[in-house]
Amino acid sequence: MRSEGVQEISVDPTLVGVTFPASSALDDAVGEPTDDESPVRASKGGVVLNVTGLSKRFRSGPPWRRRQVDVLDDLSLEVRAGELVGLVGENGSGKSTLMQAIVGLLGRDAGSIDRPARLGYCPQQPLLWDKLTVAEHFTLFATAYSMSEADGRAAAASMLDELQFARYENYRVERLSGGTRQKLNLALALMHDPQLLLLDEPYSGFDWETYLRFWEMSGRRRDQGMGILIVSHMLAERERLDRIYELRNGRAVLL
């Protein structure tokens, strides 16, 4: 979501099979679009998210009774293009904090985060304007993603169709059910075809059919080369994921 590219990348070439020049940034790892390939399909396997030594602590209380909670402590993880990576952990283990730090909603106390400029973020609680319609949300976010008016309209139509909530296009968010809000929340993160997609429990409120469709969508995008990091709780979902990190004592442990 940052407009600038990624400054540094440190990737083990043996893992990804390609060598990344330090100046290429993650955007280059994805490659230029071609006639028959989507932008993300071009370089499946490149690292699209690299978190190194990330620490985040929260402080509360007055100075003479200051309490400090270390939520993330020297955490490292990576996500590659074409991977669906799960993030699990107990309540309060720091999953949402990690997501927010990656996106830039929260600052960090230490560590580095290398991520592409074209990022999609679906927060746990839908961050929407209650009085604006679904269509108005798409218009605003299309502008934010620097999409042309035509591309924005096409992307919105595609999202409405794929998540099957086109009939609510002109409804205000305040009149939508929780599940439909969550669809919009997800659609806004996906509409610009991001290189990296961060999903923080995106399916809360979905009915079973939508839940299954969500995993189909995620799998399809993963196959097209999108890197996806998803906060997940359910054991049944683990077989859908390529890799799983568990947050333990502030660190990401690969399961």
Add this chain to the structure above:
Amino acid sequence: MTRTLAFTREQLRAPFTLVLLIAVPLLFVLSAAGTLHDFSSALGGSLAGDAAVALSAGWAAAFLSGALGFFEAASSRGADRRLALAGLGAAKVAISRIAASITLATVAAVTAVAALELRGGVAHPWHAVVAVIAFAWLYLAVGVLVGSVISDPLTGSLIVVFVFMLDVFSGPGMSANAAPWAISRKAADVLIAAGLGKSSSTGDWLALGVSTAVALAAAFFVFALSARPRS
């Protein structure tokens, strides 16, 4: 422009916003001016009848704009930040949000001046218009500033009300010795003069413009700072 229109629509779709934008200035100007005069006398101030009527329009617009600015900034903070992080940037979101608030604050100010006219008019109506708009924009800035750092509705609105009360009771007219730090001091000076049929000095007009611009710039800066990406 699209964003500003969307944000303005967002506020106007709240069921009572439009009603309040019209009703509050109207009722306040029509009913509170006499009370203001009594307050002023009790506090040792020198607010004459006509000046009290004119000043009531400024305070009505100020109070409403402060509340609007606060709730507009606080209630949509999460979505605004998401939009900024999505690539629009904090500055553009801040400009759109403040521009939408300015639109609504101006509506409140114009309604307040219209109420003044209904009550019998003011000696220098155009001076009054500018001064009441300045009142509205100053307090809009206060509201946006508070709403950018405090999201809790009760805490935030209490702070805006506290600032308003402090300003009202220490400003010119209400106090024998007006506090130099009173936020709306220059706006009140110009409005009182307009009510009494006097012209304000160039220095007063200049100070009014500068104080309003500084307040809006501060609101923009704090809003943008709160919506910026963290690293």
